[in-house]
């Protein structure tokens with residue numbers, strides 16, 4: 520009998536169910552800090568905090584794997600502090616799993632906002648000019664791994680050479696893809712704790728499907744316990760995005776987790792799960808909460824707009840988050856209350872952050888249940904009907 524479980528030293532992956540009509544899968548990922556049910560959305564706590572919500576509140580949303588950034592933690596609190604406290608789990612009081620991005624994403628962000636002069640790349644590594652004092656910091660694959668070993672994350676990402684997918688320069692795209700493979704080898708060689716921390720590779724290659732295939736092949740030969748697809752969400756067209764994800768998932772082994780980096784709009788999550796991806800992260804749900812926006816199944820609500828000033832309903836009818844619930848320990852806050860506080864008080868940002876993270880976690884849970892019960896196509900139809908029916 521073909522097994523549906525694959526174990527690596529610090530991870531085990533069990534395929535629980537497959538959708539019979541799409542490529543969607545439901546699986547169990549067991550990491551050093553416990554079980555994670557896939558598919559999953561991971562909220563991003565850049566500086567080891569979800570700006571305003573406590574680790575306990577994050578736990579109450581159902582989140583069991585959250586994301587920290589190596590570059591930010593390396594600057595503050597810094598490696599010595601992390602070594603003294605014994606890693607980022609202890610530092611932030613988080614007993615569940617952590618994934619750290621390597622620093623490569625900082626460069627990607629600088630490209631998107633045209634601050635490229637702040638991030639220079641050579642074969643040695645990425646040099647950032649500190650946004651605080653302008654001092655240069657060289658992040659090499661070895662340094663990124665050393666920081667991630669000190670952080671103690673359950674999943675560490677390789678340092679990669681990221682180019683936004685809209686970059687037209689094919690030769691430069693090939694250089695970035697090939698360099699990312701060489702940097703994976705340097706990361707593997709520098710990794711000090713392979714029996715307690717998982718290192719994932721990141722597939723690059725832009726929108727060129729042959730380059731993606733070539734990169735997949737090279738990365739798969741390195742046999743990491745999980746695989747990420749990077750270099751997306753740079754403003755590419757949706758059909759280009761889908762072609763890249765499908766081309767990669769077609770080549771990836773069934774019994775390893777597949778992580779599409781930087782994706783977080785609900786409709787992109789649903790489509791990407793249908794294409795066979797398992798893990799996602801994005802700053803958008805928490806960032807947009809701080810701008811006063813609530814994610815709901817009928818789309819995003821701008822709670823600061825005047826129509827909510829005397830709306831005494833919950834943020835979202837039927838939502839099970841602690842802000843919207845009226846039973847038990849639910850707070851039963853009204854839209855009017857969130858609106859009233861939205862421009863001057865941080866309480867609205869906190870409430871919307873909790874609601875939005877809960878929305879994303881719950882969306883993934885509903886997808887998982889529908890895959891297990893083999894009714895995912897009906898789930899997709901209802902999801903898109905809800906999203907578009909109330910749009911003006």
Ligand code: GUN
Nearest residue numbers: 623624681749750780781
């Ligand atoms: N976050 C979103 N996309 C990427 C990527 O391609 N590489 C890394 N390291 N982080 C990302």
Ligand code: ZN
Nearest residue numbers: 838840843874
């Ligand atoms: Zn809610």
